[in-house]
Amino acid sequence: MSNDQPVGIVLVSHSKEVAAATVELANALAGGTAVPVAPAGGTADGRFGTSSELVVAAAASVDRGSGVAVLVDLGSAVLTVKALLAEGDELPHGTRLLDAPFLEGAVAAVVTASAGGDLDAVQAAASEAYDYRKV
Structure with a gap:
């Protein structure tokens, strides 16, 4: 891949x-x-919650053939992405749910x-964000 x-x-x-602001901050x-x-x-x-349709559309929009890393904030977002991954055909090949803190990750x-x-390096870096100490 x-x-x-x-x-x-x-x-x-x-x-x-929150999603849009996190994209803006990470890019900056x-x-x-x-x-x-x-x-x-x-x-x-436009309500608070998680939309599988929005996740699928976002993943398709960023897929360049090198894999797609997905970071989530809370419970139902995790469940939504896991369900999409289990279905196996809605997300691009090589999509991974990363176990990482949302903002730092x-x-x-x-x-x-x-x-x-590559996707392995992106996953490792995001996961290592759990170790960022603030004090």
Whole structure:
């Protein structure tokens, strides 16, 4: 699954605004790179929640053939992505749900993808964000 294209990243939040702001922050901290990152926040009708349709559309929009990393914020977002992965045909081949903190993991994932990291490297960097200490 390696090619010259970057790993795509989808950020799934219960809030449209949180997902969009996290995309904006991660891109800014990564230097405004050309990594394809898309938010999938809230429901299709604008409420708080998770939409499988928005997740599928976001994943399709960032897929460049190098895999798609999906980070989620809370419970039902995890369940939605796991259900889509179990179905096996709605998300692009090579889509992975990453076990990582949402904000810190998103930044680490985007920075790593912007440096040319493959899906394994993006997953490792995002997961390592659990170890970021603030005190």
